Amino acid sequence: MMSRPYDVDVAVAGAGFAGLNTALAVSRAGRSVTVIEARDRVGGRTKPGHLAGSVVDLGGQWVGPDHRRLLALAARHRVALEPQFDAGAKLIDYQGQVRPYTGLIPALPVLALLEVDRVMKRIERMAAALAASAPWNAPDAAALDAVTVAGWLDAHVRTKGARMLMAVAVRAVFSAEPAEISMLFFLAYLRASGGLEPLVSVRGGAQQDRFRGGLHQLSERLADEVGRGRLRLSTPLLAVEQDMDGVTLRLGGGDSLRARRVVLALPPALLGRLAGQPAWPALRAGLNQRMAMGSVIKCHVAYATPFWRARGLAGEAVSDRGPFSPIFDGTPEGVSHGVLSGFLEGEAARRFTVAPPAIRRQAVVDTLVRLFGPPAASPIDYVENDWLAEEWSGGCYAGLMAPATMTGFGPVIRQPAGLVHFAGTETAIDATGYVEGALESGERAAAEVLDALRSTP
Amino acid sequence: MMSRPYDVDVAVAGAGFAGLNTALAVSRAGRSVTVIEARDRVGGRTKPGHLAGSVVDLGGQWVGPDHRRLLALAARHRVALEPQFDAGAKLIDYQGQVRPYTGLIPALPVLALLEVDRVMKRIERMAAALAASAPWNAPDAAALDAVTVAGWLDAHVRTKGARMLMAVAVRAVFSAEPAEISMLFFLAYLRASGGLEPLVSVRGGAQQDRFRGGLHQLSERLADEVGRGRLRLSTPLLAVEQDMDGVTLRLGGGDSLRARRVVLALPPALLGRLAGQPAWPALRAGLNQRMAMGSVIKCHVAYATPFWRARGLAGEAVSDRGPFSPIFDGTPEGVSHGVLSGFLEGEAARRFTVAPPAIRRQAVVDTLVRLFGPPAASPIDYVENDWLAEEWSGGCYAGLMAPATMTGFGPVIRQPAGLVHFAGTETAIDATGYVEGALESGERAAAEVLDALRSTP
Known part of the structure; x- marks a missing residue:
């Protein structure tokens, strides 16, 4: 034939x-x-949205200094970088209290801080020991692949603060709960990006820069x-x-x-x-x-001004009760308004994908008011994208x-x-x-x- | 319109x-x-196969006394039951040694036996506490759903023997490794069938009877x-x-x-x-x-006679190294030849779905020789069904x-x-x-x- x-x-x-x-x-x-x-x-999994007269990214938006192919693509097309704004204090909402902090690790009880340091180092070592192209060949691959990240953290992390922070990091990186992913997969994913710290960092990390006009x-x-x-x-x-x-x-x-x-x-x-x-x-x-696929709804909230900056805040926040967390300053360069951008992730995304849009928006704004105070109650514009509802993605950021x-x-x-x-x-x-x-x-x-x-x- | x-x-x-x-x-x-x-x-997920002049089930085959709808269907159509043969000693292949045993629980060191009893009772209690129609509403649902069965067993079972036996039971019931399934799902599945013991049992359990001519x-x-x-x-x-x-x-x-x-x-x-x-x-x-879906390849091996019966064996066996486990006497009633039926499950199914058919058959026969002795080396017929390769099932027995x-x-x-x-x-x-x-x-x-x-x- x-x-x-x-x-x-x-x-x-x-x-x-x-x-x-x-x-x-x-x-x-x-x-x-x-x-x-x-x-x-x-x-x-990238797409444009419109907010307060500017174009924003409703999907992928950041680039890290190690992302050489993406940086080369941008350079080839003369698309400029905008540093992710992070001047000032960040906020952590933990056990009902909102506290400012600076640096990578939030203000937690000292025992929790020591444990975070110890656990992060241990995780970095475990990740670094994997072969990037074949993590399944590691001698302890079967054991690491038999437990969830939640199960591993439960067995190896004692302080509530350290557990909370690790869960926040997992949600931020995977838009999934620690219970959803294999410990081996978690480590292999870290291995592919040089570790956990680069993945959760702004300066020097995967959230260092955005693109003028959007990724x-x-x-x-x-x-x-x-x-x-x-x-x-x-x-x-x-x-x-x-x-x-x-x-x-x-x-x-x-x-x-x-x-x-x-x-x-x-x-x-x-x-x-x-x-x-x-x-x-x-x-x-x-x-x-x-x-x-991961579960995430990305939301941008515009205000007349970036009012948090005047109060010495970076616009960056994490919360243990959310539902809107983490949050970053999403203000484009060269505009007078301010933008707070963030995510409903994992379980929160599942809960709010079935909520009416007005309820979802209110939950987002309520979180911002709790974190950034009464001025956050009066947005001038709002845009969101529910990646769970995108038939041709099936979720975001990635397959887990x-x-x-x-x-x-x-x-x-x-x-x-x-x-x-x-x-x-x-x-x-x-x-x-x-x-x-x-x-x-x-x-x-x-x-x-x-x-x-x-x-x- | x-x-x-x-x-x-x-x-x-x-x-x-x-x-x-x-x-x-x-x-x-x-x-x-x-x-x-x-x-x-x-x-x-049921289908007929042909072996040594008889029809055998290449998929679902057993019925338990609680399966009232299936029993009613058979009664309506005058399809007779055949009790699953289990007279005589069963075999357990554990840590390189093959031993006979009778009853539900194989011969293991006494500490392991005591622990199996304790763990099974605990699991039965946990399963019974769930609401069959909404196991996700249990107070500890989130915690139970955050760990794999492997992770739970690792935390709650100390003896090697008890761990092995629980893993064998999980593979037999789910055709999956204990690492693949959530503890909450495991318990809910047990809850839907009255517990673990009915699921792994012949007499009084889900393997009590077959159907003359096949399910x-x-x-x-x-x-x-x-x-x-x-x-x-x-x-x-x-x-x-x-x-x-x-x-x-x-x-x-x-x-x-x-x-x-x-x-x-x-x-x-x-x-x-x-x-x-x-x-x-x-x-x-x-x-x-x-x-x-679960991962399973079902295999039937025919011999000139059911030679194991003459040696006082039930034809039932489990093995910690497999790959062919568990095994049952699959001889139809009224024939002179004998049949041993069993499964490549979970990891073994994944390994052998990509093996050439002759290698797969040899691995099955080799397991039978190890368990039942030299006469098992000379089958007169063989038939198998790789459910992983069935496009319109995507695996068996069920979605996990x-x-x-x-x-x-x-x-x-x-x-x-x-x-x-x-x-x-x-x-x-x-x-x-x-x-x-x-x-x-x-x-x-x-x-x-x-x-x-x-x-x-």
């Missing part, structure tokens, strides 16, 4: 940073490429580089049919696309939706069943592994299935979970398919 | 026991119903009762589109089916594949991401909950999404995970849709 002719050398599914970066590398190597995307926009616009610039003619938006992928010679993608609306190789730049939870013919390998299908997933299924995460390759920040070795990881995964997936195409006629 | 006319009152997706029992109740109430099924057969045939009889004209096999469901007046199911091959109400009788992991329009409620989508799933998402498991209702053994309050639970869920889902149809014109 004659095969149907190829439409392109490489088809990429998903026009987030991973898929776009895959397509760019493929295209630059002289191979034809088409990117299909279910949404009517590029950018995946989301870099996906638009990347799409421009790929070439708009190579993108098909509003085109959901339904099924992936492979034969000896190529792959046919069945698309929404009855259309299809035939390629020599395919890169699926989607989180595993979305891969689980795709029918495969032949059926997906058992362990790949199993992994797709086991990487639920429950216990026994990394040891049982982790080794297949970057393993091609026939002529189909995988990208997406979940597959990244460097900075997994971040836009930087998405870009890295695109480079790797592109290298895989280019290599495969070179070795076939 | 005029709505498209209804094809049926109720459309059911999935022709396992849950979907068929839904359809039967709907049809008996005088409502029109169509069942669509992706496979070319009914029966879901799978009862799905055929149930399909006959529904009426073959109401079934559409080989018809995958792709998408579920709801409006104010009804539901349109988009089917493979471009066809569609319009109904007033729909019952999806599929495990959550398969629900996760279905596009919804409007998009599924966030917590429903989240649950679908979080109930991975990792930590934080039951408290975070459990309450939506039986919650209709608009005009769409949910069945399947995962949604059962009674005997969840078993065929009995599937039948119960069908009764409940049918009652829901019939009630809804009565209250709409």
Whole structure:
């Protein structure tokens, strides 16, 4: 039987940073490429919103100094950095009391502070001992993958303050409860970004800078580089049919696309939706069943002025009762109004995704009033994005592994299935979970398919 | 805009026991119903296989004395029970030694035996304290849902022997490692079947009897009762589109089916594949991401005679190193050959799903030789079913909950999404995970849709 002719050398599914970066590398190597995307926009888990006359990021927004690919992309397109404002005191709301603090670690009883230091060092050591590309091979991998982070903290952390702070850190990094994720996955994720401290820090860490005009616009610039003619938006992928010679993608609306190789730049939870013919390998299908997305609703609240700055506050806060935590100063440079940006995460996101919008907004404002005082009661604008309700993300920030997933299924995460390759920040070795990881995964997936195409006629 | 006319009152997706029992109740109430099924057969996670001239169950096979719906179905169709053979000594392979034992608990050091007794009683008490219909409401639900069964056992069981035995029990009941499931889910599952002892027992328990000719045939009889004209096999469901007046199911091959109400009788992991329009409620989508299926390969090995019986052995065995464990005498009544039936479960299933068939068969036979001696080296026939590789099950026996799933998402498991209702053994309050639970869920889902149809014109 004659095969149907190829439409392109490489088809990429998903026009987030991973898929776009895959397509760019493929295209630059002289191979034809088409990117299909279910949404009517590029950018995946980044997207623009409008607040008090400015554009804000409703998804991914920060960049750290180690995110060299993302920084290079911004430099290439002359998109300027804006340092994350953090001058002044931060606030911690703990056991019913709001206290200011400076530095990385909040004001807690001294025993708790000592334990936080000890536990963080221990966690950093444990993370550093893992091989970034194969954390499942560690000698104690099975034991670490048999417990949740909550279970591990319960067994190894004694003071309430240290436990609370570790839970706050887990929620902030994963938008999940410590009970949701495997200790091994937690450590591997830290390993991929150089440890816990860089992940939770502003200066020198993953929250150091934002982009003037928003991170989301870099996906638009990347799409421009790929070439708009190579993108098909509003085109959901339904099924992936492979034969000896190529792959046919069945698309929404009855259309299809035939390629020599395919890169699926989607989180595993979305891969689980795709029918495969032949059926997906058992362990790949199993992994797709086991990487639920984080739970987060991101909210920006605008005020007439950044009133907290005048009171010596950085606009940064964490709370043990939330529901809105953590919070950062989200004021764009060059405006007169002020913005407080933050998150409903994990259990709070689940509780408020089913609440009426007015109740949700009130809960956010109420938290801000408790933390920043009465002026926080009078916002001039509000915008939010419930990533749990985004059909084509299924949650944010990233796919997470429950216990026994990394040891049982982790080794297949970057393993091609026939002529189909995988990208997406979940597959990244460097900075997994971040836009930087998405870009890295695109480079790797592109290298895989280019290599495969070179070795076939 | 005029709505498209209804094809049926109720459309059911999935022709396992849950979907068929839904359809039967709907049809008996005088409502029109169509069942669509992706496979070319009914029966879901039960199916027939052929071994040494007999028919064997490649999936679900046993029935316990409490499974009143399944027993009634068998009685209605005059399908006889065959007691599970268990006369004689059982074997335990532990720390390199194979020992015979009788009764429920294997021969272990006395301290381990005392601890097994204590731990089982404690677990039974904890399970009995839960509300079967809402285990997430228990006062300690959050704490129990924050740890894996492995983590709980590690904290509460000291002797190696007791830990091993609990792990063997978890694998046997869930076809999963103790690290994969939440302690709260484990207890709730036990609660739904009256405790751990009934689940792991032959006499008086969930393995007491089999069906002459196989359990799978009862799905055929149930399909006959529904009426073959109401079934559409080989018809995958792709998408579920709801409006104010009804539901349109988009089917493979471009066809569609319009109904007033729909019952999806599929495990959550398969629900996760279905596009919804409007998009599924966030917590429903989240649950679908979080109930991975168990991992199991079921194998039957036939010998010229049931040689173990002559040596006073029951043919029942468990092993701490496996990989083939547990094992039962699977000999059908009235044949001269003998059958040993068993499972590659959890981690062993993952390891052997990617092994060549000959290597897998050899590992099974090697385990049997270690346990039952040299005669086990010469099987006359062999048949297996890798449920991990079954695209339309995604694993077996059932969907499992990792930590934080039951408290975070459990309450939506039986919650209709608009005009769409949910069945399947995962949604059962009674005997969840078993065929009995599937039948119960069908009764409940049918009652829901019939009630809804009565209250709409």
